Amino acid sequence: xxxxxxxxxxxxxxxxxxxxxxxxxIAASIRWDGQGRWIEPFIGSGAVALxxxxxxxxxxxxxxxxINFYKGVQSGEITGDSARRFLEVEGExxxxxxxxxxxxxxxxxxxxxxxxxxxxxxxACFNGVMRFNSKGRFNVPFCRKPERFRQALITKIAxxxxxxxxxxxxxxxxxxxQSWQETIEAAQRGDMIYCDPPYVGRHTDYYNGFTDxxxxxxxxxxxxxxxxxxxxxxxxxxxxxxxxxxxxxAGYPMETTSHFYHVGSSEELRNEMTEALVVSHGAAVIEKxxxxxxxxxxxxxxGTESLNV
Numbered sequence: 001x002x003x004x005x006x007x008x009x010x011x012x013x014x015x016x017x018x019x020x021x022x023x024x025x026i027a028a029s030i031r032w033d034g035q036g037r038w039i040e041p042f043i044g045s046g047a048v049a050l051x052x053x054x055x056x057x058x059x060x061x062x063x064x065x066x067i068n069f070y071k072g073v074q075s076g077e078i079t080g081d082s083a084r085r086f087l088e089v090e091g092e093x094x095x096x097x098x099x100x101x102x103x104x105x106x107x108x109x110x111x112x113x114x115x116x117x118x119x120x121x122x123x124a125c126f127n128g129v130m131r132f133n134s135k136g137r138f139n140v141p142f143c144r145k146p147e148r149f150r151q152a153l154i155t156k157i158a159x160x161x162x163x164x165x166x167x168x169x170x171x172x173x174x175x176x177x178q179s180w181q182e183t184i185e186a187a188q189r190g191d192m193i194y195c196d197p198p199y200v201g202r203h204t205d206y207y208n209g210f211t212d213x214x215x216x217x218x219x220x221x222x223x224x225x226x227x228x229x230x231x232x233x234x235x236x237x238x239x240x241x242x243x244x245x246x247x248x249x250a251g252y253p254m255e256t257t258s259h260f261y262h263v264g265s266s267e268e269l270r271n272e273m274t275e276a277l278v279v280s281h282g283a284a285v286i287e288k289x290x291x292x293x294x295x296x297x298x299x300x301x302x303g304t305e306s307l308n309v
Contacts, residue, residue: 001034001054002027008051012083012119012160013069014128015045019196019232022257022275023051026194029255029277030230036190039227041180042197046070049173049194050164056172060183063132067175069115073161074168074175078115080158086116087157091149094124102142110137123157124148180218187227195222196232200244219248228280237273249278 008023019026026048038054043061061067072078094101102124109117118138122130125140133139176183180197187193197218198210222229231249234242235256245254255277 001032002030002052008047009163010160011046011050012073012157012164013045013066014122015130016128017196017199018045018047020045020047020051022232022277023048025255025257026230026232026277027052029279030192030194031279031281032192032228033190036188036192036227039183039187039191039193041183041193041195043067043070043175044196046164048196050167053167053171054192058174058176058183058186060176060178060180062177062179064177065113065115065118065138067177068113069118070164071175072115073164074173076165078119078161079165080162083116083119083161084154084158087120087149087154090120091154094149095146098146099142099144106138119157123153181221184218184221184225187225189226191227193222193225193227193229194232195229199234200242215244216248219244222280223248230280231278233276233278235274235276245276245278252278252280254278 008020010018010020034055036056038049038052038057040049040057040059041061043049043059043066046059046066049057049059059067059070069078090101090105097104102121105117105120105124108114109121121138121140122128124143124145125138126143129140131138131140180195184193184195195218197215200212200215222231233245235245235254236242256274258272258274
């Protein structure tokens with residue numbers, strides 16, 4: 001389905017855990033005929049779907065702002081030109097006023113939810129972190145660079161939006177705000193689920209809606225799903241190993257690569273790690289797992305507007 005070599009391009013939205021540089025490995029590792037739907041329960045930055053460009057896709061997240069942004073790009077409401085004009089005006093104001101203007105935009109966004117304000121915050125907040133509090137309000141501080149929106153960066157972002165629009169054009173892509181449970185339940189035989197959840201065992205305050213119990217329930221949902229799946233997850237870093245993969249996916253093929261994350265709220269989250277991609281096809285053991293009461297009774301994920309990291 002996917003070309004043997006994918007030259008990755010960065011999406012317009014920046015988040016922690018962004019998978020742009022890992023898309024060649026993902027494309028090379030997945031065997032899928034492309035006849036069903038490409039399904040992502042956690043769209044995040046959108047990097048994987050945009051780079052792999054499937055014909056049909058269901059792209060979901062609990063973060064309505066991500067979904068609204070990409071819906072705007074898909075419909076033509078948000079274009080490279082409109083983003084350029086917006087960022088030129090707000091970037092000049094940021095340069096004149098300083099960080100107070102960042103906090104003005106942040107407050108406006110939290111009250112009104114403008115996709116262009118969301119884009120501005122994504123590219124002007126501290127180290128590209130995306131984080132929302134328990135009330136669903138964006139709360140990342142300013143990056144302390146009033147000169148942030150130089151012409152070169154604005155042009156780069158505008159080009160990324162135009163590229164994203166060109167990838168979506170003529171394709172059957174559906175963007176929805178819903179839980180990962182609903183998204184996985186919608187998958188059918190012939191579909192391919194790409195799952196990039198918040199990373200188990202790397203708990204920080206910007207994805208506090210995804211617990212270890214949620215992660216276990218997600219593993220069960222993937223194993224019991226009729227569709228094939230691929231799961232991105234960290235395997236190990238210089239501090240420790242991730243036991244989650246061994247516990248749930250020991251019988252499944254796994255591709256690994258060394259990767260460095262440049263986006264994160266702390267230095268500990270911005271270091272080299274071994275990244276894993278678990279795939280369901282070719283597994284030595286693929287057994288449906290009986291849900292235990294403690295897992296099957298879990299409510300649908302109702303966490304805050306949290307993202308993969």
